[in-house]
Amino acid sequence: MRSRVLAAIAATATAALLAACATTGTPAAKPGPTASTAPAKPIPQGLDPAARPDAFPSTYLPFPSAATAIRGATILTAAGERIDRGVIVFEGGKIVAVGGPDTAIPAGAVVIDGTGKWITPGIIDAHSHLGVYPSPGVSSRSDGNEAIDPVTPNVWAEHSVWPQDPGFNRARAGGVTTLQILPGSANLFGGRSVTLRNVPSVTMQGMKFPGAPYGLKMACGENPKRVYGGKNRAPSTAMGNVAGYRRAWIDAADYGRRWDDYRAKIAKGEKADPPKRDLGLDTLVGVLRGEILIQNHCYRADEMAVMIDVAREFGYRISMFHHASEAYKIGPLLAREGICFATWADWAGFKMESYDGIEANAAIAYRAGACTVIHSDDATITQRLNQEAAIAMAAGNRIGLKITEAEAIAWITLNPARAIGIDGQTGSLVAGKRADVVLWSANPFSIYAQADRVFIDGALVYDRRDPRYQPRSDFELGQPGEGAFHP
């Protein structure tokens, strides 16, 4: 079964290449001698999944920036290093240099004294519902769960994002520079995620992270079966959940094959009718091709193990388990499979599938070698992911796991970047990457630390002491708080 699906995927990839050739008019795509009629008419682009995969393209452009150097600070690079009295230089939106006190500062750079302060990469929240469950939390803006069908890979979170959610501004003041916005977990397949730069924008497209892959939200466990069982329909049990995943993957493989067959015929110059485009199956086929990353809400160790087998059965990869309260029970398995897990410090016990959640969850699985991520899933926790990571680290160090700040910073920067497929661009302070940088008032693992300044692509997007860099949402103008939320 597995090898057949993999073969189908290989065929899909080849066909896609051929199709691409055809559109550029390569001679190989010429109709054969038996096809006396004119070449097949191109499919109208909205009906062809391959025509415009980026149908809602990013319009994000970095804000104006100057060449900047911060010196004298303790730098956690998230690539494993801690540099005391370090220097970071960024220019043109990119990191130019990161090093010790002797690092050259280019003439003309704006120099910031970071003495006594700390520098980290911009925080990345790999599990956010900002924009789709915005503040204020009124039902007319509750856009995160298309809970009318357990299988909705056809919906895209970006179409629910309200860019004026005041939560984006709160998160930025906590150092969050990138967020993956996910649909909720009511459904087995909740829909596509979108990765956003955390910049104020009138449109969603103006925040969209250029080139970031899509994710697909899947959900294990209690939520889908509660929502649909409550409506007296499937799934109402854990086994019903798994049957639902498998059925959808079978449909996806079949759909992918129909498009492959169609493109193969066209490539040979034969006549063929294109299959009807299906938005949901497009998403699932994108996963089977490795283009869309699985973001799997799953609390329990035993359920994660089942999901790993489902993925193996249909030939796709799980990028990350979210919540993963029992990751500590299967750390070696996650490490072996190369699957990240994202969790909180100790948000646990609120339902049966989180009853075994413990503070040392992240630390134990991390020491077993698993790719560890601390996420928020919450508009309040996202503002202090540094402290969430600190509590998780302390719980490990309490039992002698000896986790350093230089290691734990990756839980909220490089590792989430990897899990959402943007680690080549951001997530660590390395020359050439996007200059997403936070200057902290103190050790960011302290309860008293504040993000003083936040840079995205080298541009200052937040300054704790300068109201000119404290953007306010349209919604909050004229309201009692006026969008100001800290001293």
Add this chain to the structure above:
Amino acid sequence: MKRALIAFTILALATPAAAETVAIVNARLETAGPAGTIPSGTIVLKDGKIVAVGAGVTAPAGARVIDAAGGVVTPGLIAPSSSLTVTEVEQVSSTRDDRSGKLSAGFDISYGVNPASTMIPLARQTGQTRAVVTPVLSRGGDGGHKDDSGAQDFAGGGGGDDAEPMMFAGQAAFVSLAAGDLDPVVRARVAVTLDLGESGARNAGGSRGAARVLVKAACEDARAFARNRGAYDRGATREFGLSRVDLEALIPVVEGRAPLLVRVHRASDILQVLRLAREEKIKVILEGAEEAWLVAPQIAAAGVGVIIDSQADLPDSFESLGARLDNAARLQAAGVTVAIMGSRDVNNMRQQRFNAGLAVANGLPREAAMATVTSNVARIWGMTGVGTLAVGQEADVVLWTGDPLETSTWPVTMFIGGVEQPRSTRAFELRDRYAKPAAAYPPAYQ
């Protein structure tokens, strides 16, 4: 699980709580009282009380001496409004005894207190030694997170659509979090809780005006009932809006002997509560109060205590549009007695001490922050004998590895009423089982 609980209970019974004489030396003493912070000193616990505390104190002969080695000693933290001991798993309704659904003010939460809850040892690990257990109106609570909000969106969560308007959630209780205490209720029926603002309006049928009128009428009914119990029993009184048990519960409130804990958020609603308190001559405590900073002088003048979650900085609803991170700092500066809570539900409850630290990061003086989780809670609730490190106080004492408001610290040990508390929790047992390398047999054998 069940077996573990039984074993725990037997263990607790087999070793009856013994209040020994203990001296903790070489400690930074954060007294949360008039003595302030003593950079290095000794505290002595005897017969369940604090008998000495200060820089010049020496350990009495025969006392067990604990060298704090520069660690910090604080009073036990007190959860100012919590579901501890009455909720095990928020989404398993059979484990929840924090709401009535049938009774109003008459609901008495103290009867449901469960000393075997696995959340109690966990609470002690956050430094908490006591809690005020307060009822809630509906299932909501604040423990859910966005991913689970589907449950509320589509299962019609929350109360308020019942025919009977019901804004009083019931009566609160003080509990001890001491291990092995089979009767942890220190005092039952210490207050009646009331939801106003959007929740109260919803429960009153849709608007604030209705809620406020109903509350005032309930106060009048309680007074009339108290004056004429005999007539009530003969059926010779006018009709009252609440049942007999609900009216009984409100009598201590209308007579000013017990406070009304009011959950309220918007500045104008807070002013309405202050006016209600004046008109009805009742004591009130505010909970939530995100916009309290806008009316801080009025709250201070009324002498009303405020319980807040200092993380609140989002315009979560149209009644908390002014939420700010310096709410605690501004209220304290205006002279208001502030208590800081964590999550009211048991998950995430460790947040109480971190919330106090967060308030410091946003302008609250450090010593005042320690008071917000100890002595201010006691003062607001009228608890005596707890909340500070002072001679004669209950020996509720926590020794920390360092600054108790920091992320990197934990309690080294803890005493409640002079009795040293066990350190084990269900979470630690799970941790210790899985932190080890895999063995030949499954973890269940460990």
